[in-house]
Amino acid sequence: MTTRRDLFKITGGAAVGALLTPAPWRMITDGALWSENWPGIPRPARGEIRAKFTNCTLCPAGCAMKARCVGDQPISLAGVAGHPLSHGALCPFGIAGHHLPYHPERLLSGAVEDAAAAIKKGIGEGGRIAVFDTRPGRTASWTYRRAMASLPGGLYLRPQAALNGNAVDLSAARTVLSFGVPLLDGWGTPGNVIQARGNFRLIQVEAIESRTAAMADLWLPTNAGEERAMASIILNGGMDHIARELENGPVLVLGPEDWPEIVELNRKYGALGRTIVSRRDAPVPDTWKDAAPEMEWADAAEGSIRVLLIDETAPGAYVPWHSLETKLSRDAVVVAFTATRDGYARHAQFSIPTAVFPEALDDIPAAVDSPAGVFRLSTSLVPPAAGTIDPAMFIARLAGIDAASALRDRAGAICRSARGNVFHYADSKSTPMKEMKADAFWKSLNEGACWIDDLDPKAPAPKLVARAATRASNVSLVETCGAGLVSPLFSKLHEESHVRLARHEIALNPAGGFHDGERVALQTDCGRIAMTVLLDPSIPPGSIQAATGADVLDLCGGVTGAKVVRI
Amino acid sequence: MLPWNYGFEWNTGHVVFLGAFYTVLVIVATTVVNAIWRSRRALRQHTLDELRWSSDFHELSAADRACRHVITGELRSRECPNAFDCRKCETHARLTANQAPPFAADEEEIFGMAFPLDRFYHRGHTWVRREPDGTVTIGLDELGRRLIGAPDALQLPAPGTHLSVNGAAFRLKKRDADVRVLSPLDGEVIETGTGEWLLRLRPDRLDEQAFRHLLCGSEVRPWLMRELERLQLALTAEAAMASLADGGVPVTDIAAGYPEMNWDAVCGEMFLEP
Amino acid sequence: MNARYGMTIDIDRCNGCGACMVACAVENNIPPAHAGANDRKGLTWIRVYKVDNGKEYPERRSAFVPVLCQQCGNETPCAHVCPQQAVDVDPKTGVVGQMPERCLGCRYCMAACPYHARYFNWWDPAWPKGMEKTLNPSVAPRMRGVVEKCNFCHGRWHEARQRAAAGGLAASEPVDYVPACVEACPAGAIRFGNLNDATTEVARKSKEPDSFRLLEKLGTDPKIYYHSKRDWVKTIAEAPRPGAGKENVRG
């Protein structure tokens, strides 16, 4: 008969015996494997990997993109090697563009019906209706113009055209004199600039050693706000070594276009027609010819607009609200079509959520540094989020015109023009337009292609017009967070390092008496915004470096004498 | 770690390092197992009393472990190596070889305490008297009795119990004191009493050897003097003021004299239970 | 012959746009910053530092230095100290690999790394709702409490090998293997290739006199070569000298 003691003996013996077999050790190893797959960590979706092509709409450059997709979901974006315009380059904004649909601060709901009613009411009361389009030249812009033409007193407003609508031919330039223009930091088409960079000497006139100044061949530090004085000195040959530099033509002078000095310098050094050329834009169907004319917002009459529809789905030049506001009548209705709460949505009564890149189907007009007209599509890689609407469709319906096939019609018109070549992204071959059928063209546009116009042999000489110039501000704004949404991964560049200024972060010289991370207010006549100080000795005393962002632009755009005050 | 693990190769590093590690593990494990095994054996062999005493004995202060021949002044200084069991002690044998057991003129009174010399005394304050019927009686000696006075409790072993030298014979309780009294002899309890003697024993052996480890005759006086000295020390240790009426005779119930004192400590000291 | 993958980074071409950092985060499923993260608790396998010549404005001049794991080849400090073989150097590629699933987060390797190229997951990884759909299937996200670092986009190496094998080439050296940062750099400042293959651009460029490596004297044999014609930029390769500008580094 077995006692408890025997039982113990047996168990003990068994345990010891087991230790001599691999079994328990195997179990430990498997335990390790288990602990290596921690619960609660997202598992990446698996599936067929395929490539899709599109073009970036996050800025007017419209760089070509190759999207690596799992199934239909883009998981990473890269440039398209050998692209004649973007040369395979992407800026960080583009590289993480596919995250935008999932941005936690994205605007996803809005009172569409109420907005429509308010607009109808406004029109009914016989007020002027206007569309303000942050990126003109798109097919959508044409839709707006057509819609406005068909509405009584309809206006189509656009931001001030860079270089008066002319284009820059960087490849032709040997010397570039830039007054604070971020030439190497997102200006024009980054890939194109970098491609041309080897061929020109860059002279940067800027108070702050910006990224461009740091990379320039020659950086002329000026005191904040004295850039324009420097410009006139150079214009009057005040600085021999610069004058000598400028002998090495062709020369391109870039700067705030409303400065007469810039215009004069370009004229003096023969930039017009050589580095600054006039561009022929992509053809449109003849039926669109009766569209409303483009009007720069500044030319609209004060207090005249009863209903203002703002389309900022395609970020472009941002006009400070305090300026735009002057055009509105007292009881004006403002409707913003946007995906973010940070832009004009802060001022509009109605914010209508729209699709973001890469959801929306849109086209991208030529960038400032493209001498030739171009036509390319940003195809929708992921379906638009629920509740978003297409502003072009909305406004077309408002005016009772049919714009459903506008893009396709325009492609047809381009095809009929039989000008230029089509560059295919998949095989980086290009075929002459005249050899393509409309359907094939449309198909390749959607699969990733870019139509590039021939250079116009008998193009008119470009004209630059100087305006009443604003004085330069002591706030140098750097593109950091973009005007609109930006991938959450940009935290790598702000919070997790100091590569770029975060939104609501300003860089100051340590001599300013502020300390790192101090909460201060950036103040101008237009108000103040709470900011966090980041000390940087490369910022001269008296200068402030801040990240662009609609609110900062509202605060500092076109005003001077910004100052930092303790809270 | 183990040959079938990731990253294991038979290179010097692994072999030396893990070899050392496993050796250490094995050594530690064997030590513990060995200790367990030994103690199980000890328990089985019923040498528990012996172990307890030897452990107690080594807890005693060096002074208390002094050899009986130091007490009698025959040796200058010597610590008992046999835990007060002189039966197997050569030194004792050598010293007592030439002379017969020193029975002095039978003396009844030492410091006013009755220490009849017709019996043997154990250093744990018990006496052994050989009875004519071949049994022996065991009782507390006078000093022991005076330490305890009238005990609050007295736990005697049931008849039939086998006692062994320096094992616990019985327990005494007095106030906070709770001490075991060492058995002076090996033998089986056949009767318990409450009067003069407390236990009647049938000893395992009755020859001369059986009593060698006990004090008798002229050894008793010096031993007792030393005991009183120890008592004095114990008392002063417990309460600085307390002291026996110097040179005087301990009263019959010493405990009563020091109601505040930690009597447990004093008894522990005197009955050799640390 | 085994490959020895390495990089040359032309500091004179880097404008510090951060495309490499973003592309790296996209490729390797690095989560966006936790609310509490800062430049000392962040996760950026490649990090662009802004360095300067230590002078005051207007003599001050700046440059941008992308720093990633330097893939030390000689007694790789981190691999040497890891108590449980979570770091290993692949003899076939010379790339220092990190096994986050093996790591217990003792951070000894971080103390050992002179380039601060190792990063610890101080928080549980978290992506905004829906964004986890954009995770790269060829890289497993890491959990809280383990160390991670640049591994030259190991996932890409793996795929490139498979492609090469499929194409019948020797899988040992896939031709079209480049890490995400190299692919992303719009300025083409970062070049990548096999340093053992004399025909590659990196092998050539690494031998040019204007090329240098960070803390070369430590004898860890890093595989990232920096390149600049500016003399003051070359001094960043040496040990720190206390003095002007050093304490206000941005980046």
Next chain:
Amino acid sequence: MDKEFITRGVKRCSGGKFLLWLTPWVLLLAFGLFSAALVLIKGLNQTNMDNRFAFGLWIFLDLTVIALGAGAFFTGFLLYILKIDDLKAVINSAVVIGLVCYSGAVCVLAVDVGQPLRAWFTFWYPNVHSMLTEVTFCISCYLTVLAIEYLPIVLKNRRLREVPSMLVFEHELHKLIYVLAGVGTFLSFFHQGSLGGLYGVLRGRPFAFREGLALWPSTFFLFIISAAAVGPSFILLTTWLVEKISRKKLVKPEVPGLLARISGLMLAVYVLAKTVDTLVWLNRTSPERGFQGWQYYSWRPFGTWILFAEIVVFGLVPALILLSPKLRANAGWRLSAAAMACCGVALNRFVMTVQTLALPTLSFDPFMSYYPSWQEVGTFLAVVAYGVLVYSFSFRYFQLFPQERDLRVQTPPQREERELITAGRY
């Protein structure tokens, strides 16, 4: 109430008083455990450590505490292997201190790692070239040994002795204590060393890197010597502290003198070795790796003063004091010297851990500073409280100082003579 648990014949304060003494420590422990739990549940983001300061207060604490706990192994070594029997008077106390220090350190280490559940991977996939592996193996083994050495002390408790099996086991185990002492010495010798090696092997950190003798960098040996030097000093301090707090004499007057002498001797050796090592490092090791020695000390606040303090003020000075019989005899000098020695070793550990990480390696690195978060401090305090509690209980219920009973009264001299034949149970 708990009287029958207290050794017969020694005086202990009343239970109530004891509880009163425990209360603050228990509260401290509770707070510490709370902060530790916070770290374990929410992760290491609760600390102020970061990618640059990968180690902080805790590692410094571990190294220091383990150095102070070295008294256990070194005393054991001297007593059981070199047979310096006078140390019997403090060995139990030393073992308890050792146990407290090591177990405390191990607990903190468990909190310090990012994935404590994987701590055992080190045993499973050991990288035998890593110092940390050596440390992990040795410390875990030695902790076991200490626990076993602690067992007899516990089993000797007056009540537990009455249980036959315990009495017997204690008796038998104690007979084999040499073996454990030997193994313990071997183990602690290695991990004290490898703790030093931990930083000495960091070739990427020229401030810490040292050239090697045989397999190990010089810090390996420096740590062993310094630990052996400071162990006795720490015992000296604790014993004195306990005597003051319990208002009792616990050891015979010659014991502290002996400890002081040992400590002084080792400390002198250490200072010598450390000086040589520093000179070699400043003039050869570091420059060879492109780092000028002087530049380490031009980053405020870590000026050359720290070097001076470490080697001279807290090294040479106490060594001389402890070596001079006259000063050593004076309790004031002796104790302050011991305290200085402890500070010296703590400072050395601080330099090796914190200063190493604070100093920049890349030319465009900033100098880093770091302040522990309250969670880190709390966990640190938990270890202290835990130590005090364990020691208090051990002191109350176990015989940490065997001489205590005999020292209740001034004993006449002749009683202290050594007998020719000793019935030593050891």
